[in-house]
Amino acid sequence: MTEFLNMGGYGLYVWPAYLIVAIVLILNLVEPLRRHRRLLSEISRHKNPNGPDTP
Amino acid sequence: MSSFSLTFHRLASLPYFYSLAGKLLPWAGGLSIMLFGVGLYMGLVLAPTDYEQGDSYRIIYVHVPAAWMSMFVYVVLAIAGAIALVWRLKLAEVVARASAPIGASYTFLALATGSIWGKPMWGTWWIWDARLTSELILLFLYLGYMALQSAIDDRRTAARAGAVLALVGVVNLPIIHYSVEWWSTLHQGPTVTKFDSPSIHLSMLIPLLLMALAFQIHFVTAVLARIRPEILVREQRTQWVERLISPRQS
Numbered sequence: 001m002t003e004f005l006n007m008g009g010y011g012l013y014v015w016p017a018y019l020i021v022a023i024v025l026i027l028n029l030v031e032p033l034r035r036h037r038r039l040l041s042e043i044s045r046h047k048n049p050n051g052p053d054t055p
Numbered sequence: 056m057s058s059f060s061l062t063f064h065r066l067a068s069l070p071y072f073y074s075l076a077g078k079l080l081p082w083a084g085g086l087s088i089m090l091f092g093v094g095l096y097m098g099l100v101l102a103p104t105d106y107e108q109g110d111s112y113r114i115i116y117v118h119v120p121a122a123w124m125s126m127f128v129y130v131v132l133a134i135a136g137a138i139a140l141v142w143r144l145k146l147a148e149v150v151a152r153a154s155a156p157i158g159a160s161y162t163f164l165a166l167a168t169g170s171i172w173g174k175p176m177w178g179t180w181w182i183w184d185a186r187l188t189s190e191l192i193l194l195f196l197y198l199g200y201m202a203l204q205s206a207i208d209d210r211r212t213a214a215r216a217g218a219v220l221a222l223v224g225v226v227n228l229p230i231i232h233y234s235v236e237w238w239s240t241l242h243q244g245p246t247v248t249k250f251d252s253p254s255i256h257l258s259m260l261i262p263l264l265l266m267a268l269a270f271q272i273h274f275v276t277a278v279l280a281r282i283r284p285e286i287l288v289r290e291q292r293t294q295w296v297e298r299l300i301s302p303r304q305s
Contacts, residue, residue, distance in 0.1 A: 004100070008110035013175050017168040021117040024160050025273055029084065032280040039287050044300040046291075 067146045070295045073286045076279040083276040090269035098262035105259075114172040116262055120270040122165035125193060126228055128158030128274060132200070133225050136218030148214035149289070151221065152204055153281035157274060159197035166190055177241045185234035186242040189227055196224040210289055 007014045065071050098116035105112035132154045138147035169187070170180045181187065200217050207213035235244045255263070290296050 007113065008104060010109055010111035010113075010175055013111055013171050014113050017114045017171045018117060020167050020171075021121065021164055024164055028157055028160055028273070028277040029280055032277070032284055036280070036284040036287070039284050039291075040300065043287065043291050043296065047297060047300055 067144055069145055069149070069286045069290055070293075072146055072149075073283055073290075076282050080276065080279050080283075083272055083279060087269055087272040087276050090265060090272060094262055094265035094269050098266060102259050102262050103256075108176060111172065111175050114168055115259075116266045118165060118168040118172060119263060120267040121161045121168060122190070123267060124270045124274060125158060125162035125165050125190070126231060127271075128154050128161060129193065129196070129221070129224070129228060132158060132197075133218075133221045136214075136221040139214050140218045140222075143211075145211075145289070148211065149282050149285050150278065151214060151217060152210075153278050153285050155197055155200045155204070155217075157277045157281065159194060159201065161270070161274075162190065162194040162197060166194065173241075182241055184240040184242060185238040186231065186240055189231040189234050192227055193224075193231060196220070196227060200224075 005011055005015070066075070094116065099113060102113070102116075104110050132151050135147045135151035135154065138144050139151060166187070169190075173182075174180050200220055203217050203220060204213045207216060234240070235242050287296060
C-alpha cells in the first residue's frame with residue numbers, strides 16, 4: 001500500500017494531479033445541481049410570496 | 056412534416072428537453088462513475104510502470120483525456136453556436152452556454168496536470184512553447200466567451216455574440232493539435248492518434264481510452280446538469296414552469 005502511494009517516488013506529483021481532477025470534476029456536477037434546486041425554490045417563492053401555507 | 060422532423064422539434068423544445076435531461080442525468084452519472092472506477096483501477100494499479108518516466112507517467116490518464124475534452128467541448132461550443140446563429144434554435148443556445156464553463160474546467164485541468172507532470176520530467180512547471188501557449192489561449196477563449204455571456208443581459212443576443220467569438224476561436228484548434236509537430240518543444244508528440252502505429256503499449260492504451268470515455272460521459276452528465284437550470288432561467292415566466300412549480304406549493 002505504501003509502495004502504491006509512493007508511486008515510485010512520484011507520489012507527490014501523481015496524487016495532487018488526481019486530486020485536482022477529482023475536485024474539478026465533482027464541482028462540475030454539484031454546482032449546477034445546487035443551482036437548479038435553488039432556482040426552483042426561488043421561482044416558487046416568487047410566484048407565491050406568502051409561502052406554501054396560504055390557500 | 057415527416058416523423059423525423061416532428062421528433063426533432065419535440066426534442067429541441069425546451070420543456071421536453073428539460074424533463075428528458077432530468078431522466079438521463081442519473082444514468083449518465085452512474086455510467087461515468089463506473090467507467091472512472093474501471094479506468095482508474097487499470098491505470099493506477101494494473102498498467103505497468105513506464106521504463107523512461109517511472110510512475111509519473113500515470114498522470115497521462117487524466118492529463119490526456121482532459122486535453123482531448125478541452126478541444127472536443129470547444130467543437131461542441133462552436134457547432135452549437137453555428138446552429139444558434141443560422142437556425143436560431145434555442146436548445147443550441149442553451150447547449151453552447153452550458154458547455155463553456157465545463158470546457159474551461161477541462162482546459163484548466165489539462166494545463167494544471169500538465170504542469171505537475173512537467174516539473175519532474177522537464178524540470179519546469181511551465182514553458183512558453185507552442186503547445187502550452189495555444190492551450191492557454193483556449194482557456195482564455197472559454198473565459199472570454201463566459202464573460203461575454205454574463206455581460207449581456209438578453210440571453211438570445213448573448214448567444215449570438217458568443218457564437219461569433221466561438222467560431223473565430225476555432226482557428227486555435229488545429230494550432231493546438233499540430234503545435235508539437237510544427238514547432239520544436241519539450242512536449243512529447245502524439246502517442247495515440249498515430250493510428251498506423253500508436254507508440255503506446257496496449258496495457259497502457261486501454262486504460263487511457265477508458266478514462267477518455269469516462270471524461271466523455273462526465274461531459275454529457277455535466278452538460279445535462281447545467282442545461283436544466285439554464286432552461287429554467289430562460290423559461291421562468293412561462294406556463295409550463297408554473298405547472299412544474301405548482302405541486303411544490305400545495
